[in-house]
Amino acid sequence: MPFVTPVSSEQAADKAAQTYERIREIFEVSEIPEIFQYMANVPAFMHDFFMNFRKFVLTAGKLDEKRKLLIACAVVGQAGNAKWLEYLQTFAAARNVTATEVTEALAVGATNSMYNVLFKFRDISGTDVFDGMGIGLRAHTFQGTSLDDMTVELINICLSDINGCKPCTAAHVQKARQANLSDEAIYEAVQCAATMVAGTQYLRSIGIA
Numbered sequence: 001m002p003f004v005t006p007v008s009s010e011q012a013a014d015k016a017a018q019t020y021e022r023i024r025e026i027f028e029v030s031e032i033p034e035i036f037q038y039m040a041n042v043p044a045f046m047h048d049f050f051m052n053f054r055k056f057v058l059t060a061g062k063l064d065e066k067r068k069l070l071i072a073c074a075v076v077g078q079a080g081n082a083k084w085l086e087y088l089q090t091f092a093a094a095r096n097v098t099a100t101e102v103t104e105a106l107a108v109g110a111t112n113s114m115y116n117v118l119f120k121f122r123d124i125s126g127t128d129v130f131d132g133m134g135i136g137l138r139a140h141t142f143q144g145t146s147l148d149d150m151t152v153e154l155i156n157i158c159l160s161d162i163n164g165c166k167p168c169t170a171a172h173v174q175k176a177r178q179a180n181l182s183d184e185a186i187y188e189a190v191q192c193a194a195t196m197v198a199g200t201q202y203l204r205s206i207g208i209a
Contacts, residue, residue: 002207006037015043019050026054035087035199038206045202052195058091062185063192065095067151071189072196073102074109074155078162079200083208104145105155111141112156116165123167149179157186158193 009032012020020032020040027033032040039046057072058065069091076084089102114137122130142152153176160168176186203209 002038004038004041004206006034007040008037012040015047016040019043019047023050033087035083035203038208039202049195049198049202052191053199056188056191056195062182062188063154066097067154067189068192069095069097070101070105070147070151071154071158071192074105075158075162075193075196076200077106078109078113078159079197079204081200081203081209083203084196084200101146104147105151107141108145108147108152108155109159111139112159112168113163115139116160116163116168119167120163120165123165150176150181153179153181154186154189158189161190162193162197 007016009017009020020036023032023036024030036046036050039049057068060068069088073085073088076088085102089099092098092102115135118135118137142156145152147155153172156172157169157176160172173186177183
């Protein structure tokens, strides 16, 4: 059970009420999504998050909206937050994202995290003895989905960063550049991921998974 309660539209005041109005206007909804009602307990956080979410997750820049949404889904999947994953899928149809692609993004993220555990261990183990051992882990998932190479590499970069795997992050940045992704596009992907980390961290902190 969350230890804070949602803030209704009638209860919202000042900055929270103003942000609610922006949410209704931009998302074209009458009811404020529950996720934002929980955030409204800290109006400054809700305002910051909403602005970042709109700019870095839902708006095209160097990356199109579809890639950003798939990155966001992979991040919330990594966080194990079903509430966020359910909410993100409300934006899927408008961005031509299918349920299959969301599921594939989650599988790519899970496979990447498996590799992160191995390569981060090699990096921090204090010895190079393990570097000579075979990887031994299957990862055909990276080439076995309908997602293009750019999307796969962006998911890999973001989750490797979140998981703190330096060698994986560096390797996937190099692969992304070889796939003709600009540094600005890579950075935009990380901004998208960072935004979703904030969103999932808040919900987890108050007891919502």
